[in-house]
Amino acid sequence: MAERLNRASDRPAYRQIADRLRAEVARGDFAPGAQLPSESALEARFKVSRVTARRALSVLVNDGLAQSEHGRGYFLRTPPPVQRLSSDRFDSRDAGTEDAPVEVLFVGRGPVPAKMAERLGLVAGDDVIVRNRRYLLEGRPARSAVSYIPLDIAAGTPIAEEDPGPGGIYARMEEQGLTFDKYDEEVTARVATEEESRLLLLPGSTPVLQVVRTAFADGRPVEVCEAVMDAAAFVLDYSLPARRS
């Protein structure tokens, strides 16, 4: 028998169906990663057209609860393990604990984008060392990061190499005698671009967190890093000391 919808309600059919699916998900009817009812299953169950069934499922997809796979079905999104990026994460580089698996996409010379040039005190188009990489979390890409480093700091050093060695590029900079002052971070959120969706294997248009970090050493900017991460997978932790009385 067909499950009944309140067709007189203001709440459209597709939302009512989505509400029921959401409730079932919340109740634990589906294991993480489990397949949700197919479009045709919903058509039969609620006696609606395929478009309506699709719309209901797309609500869940849009909310980040589900994900569709062409030819396979709709699946409950496995909540990605939440990764906390805490504000003291730069303290750990000598300890060598910050070793998320990294996939290097590009390392080399290239022109600096306008937005980044400003932060580095350069002019748009100036050449810098570009380091583009992707961090994995339990085998899945979760974060992409692009760093821009002025040539006078990076050129001819391990910083311009694929593998900059233990402790990463910050350790190399310190070995050059640079002393870090501070890191400024600008946090924003938006929907992923199509390219980012591909890169991070995100469904459709899901939200991402974007962090633009400028590292300062000896009073000058020495690196700008733009990181884009699956918003569902990250919590950014910051601890702000109270101003002193």
Add this chain to the structure above:
Amino acid sequence: MAERLNRASDRPAYRQIADRLRAEVARGDFAPGAQLPSESALEARFKVSRVTARRALSVLVNDGLAQSEHGRGYFLRTPPPVQRLSSDRFDSRDAGTEDAPVEVLFVGRGPVPAKMAERLGLVAGDDVIVRNRRYLLEGRPARSAVSYIPLDIAAGTPIAEEDPGPGGIYARMEEQGLTFDKYDEEVTARVATEEESRLLLLPGSTPVLQVVRTAFADGRPVEVCEAVMDAAAFVLDYSLPARRS
């Protein structure tokens, strides 16, 4: 004459249309807030069905570029003025500069939600003072915030009143002799819930930034505040001092 689409392309018609609209927007063909072509206009222009025209427009809506208004049309979203929340924003309370227009939605006693109880060292359901408010930015609601303050700190003080007075609740706490130690902030992003979309006047499902701040004074948590803001309108600024050698 109908504008031609590449029907042989892998890129679906609705995306091609969306791409062209996006390009026109980028080129500045539409003023901020201006009306975009209507669904029927796109039907005629590209000789597609209404569903396809709709889909194209909904791509722009989904990306946060446009917004539909029932019975009126699709409009380019005015980029909301970006508000920067910097990490030193708590230093300004005596200066009285932190006076964004505020709309108080609720102030009173209420049970603390489980997630917040933990941070305050309380048990879920314990009563606390709840302060629910909405901040306006150029007349538009841009940020909602709910604070939870333990009763022993807030009950019977201006902190439990609608208007806590100049400098806000932090100033009142200091007057009680509390000395602030630090503020811990957890930043996440996600799509707005339906309720949040109503509260912040956001179209459909747009991304929001969520900041959960725990304020510590004299070694104990004295306030938890959950803020939800239109991601398009905010940049969060944090400055992290480098660890000292």
Add this chain to the structure above:
DNA sequence: GAGTGGTCTAGACCACTTC
């Protein structure tokens, strides 16, 4: 081959806004 989602069409009725 059967089942799945992705795209598209041509129509319909409704609710809202504007004139």
Add this chain to the structure above:
DNA sequence: AAGTGGTCTAGACCACTCT
């Protein structure tokens, strides 16, 4: 009344996955 977006139907063809 005319134009707009919001919902819904019944069908179609395609691409992908699985067995």
